[in-house]
Amino acid sequence: MRLSGKSVLVTGAGGGLGSAIALRFAAEGASVMCTDLDQTKVQLTVENICQNGGTAKAFTADIEIASDCEAQVEETVRCYGQIDILVNNDGIALHQLALETSLEDRQRVLNINLTGSFLTAKAAAKHMRSKGVATLSKLALYLANTVIWAASPTAHQKP
Numbered sequence: 091m092r093l094s095g096k097s098v099l100v101t102g103a104g105g106g107l108g109s110a111i112a113l114r115f116a117a118e119g120a121s122v123m124c125t126d127l128d129q130t131k132v133q134l135t136v137e138n139i140c141q142n143g144g145t146a147k148a149f150t151a152d153i154e155i156a157s158d159c160e161a162q163v164e165e166t167v168r169c170y171g172q173i174d175i176l177v178n179n180d181g182i183a184l185h186q187l188a189l190e191t192s193l194e195d196r197q198r199v200l201n202i203n204l205t206g207s208f209l210t211a212k213a214a215a216k217h218m219r220s221k222g223v224a225t226l227s228k229l230a231l232y233l234a235n236t237v238i239w240a241a242s243p244t245a246h247q248k249p
Contacts, residue, residue, distance in 0.1 A: 091119030102180035104131030116144030153206030
């Protein structure tokens with residue numbers, strides 16, 4: 091159990107990848123705070139962790155709301171006394187052509203994928219700074235794929 095005594099906040103833990111990340115951290119002995127907008131899905135992740143002998147709690151957060159970004163970090167610290175690792179796994183993607191994307195939809199992507207992740211990392215860093223070590227992760231593979239797609243010559247053509 092390499093992470094015994096450590097606490098981890100995994101955002102987007104109700105989804106497939108987030109759930110798998112949370113399960114792995116728990117299997118390594120970490121106490122995991124699982125957050126997601128979907129309370130039912132994040133609770134399933136927590137139940138799975140607990141059924142396998144791990145420690146986890148669920149928290150519902152909408153990272154489009156600045157106060158929720160901070161609240162999920164504060165809940166982690168309240169429950170586990172500290173936050174050692176943050177995995178910013180939350181994010182959305184638009185599955186449509188750029189020419190068909192409204193400014194409101196694009197702004198929502200930025201609010202969730204960038205601003206929400208930034209605000210969560212900022213809140214976590216405040217607690218981590220006093221320990222002298224911070225582990226922050228933003229899973230951005232989907233962003234890289236989106237940029238590559240948007241830059242491709244056929245990105246604006248209908249499939």
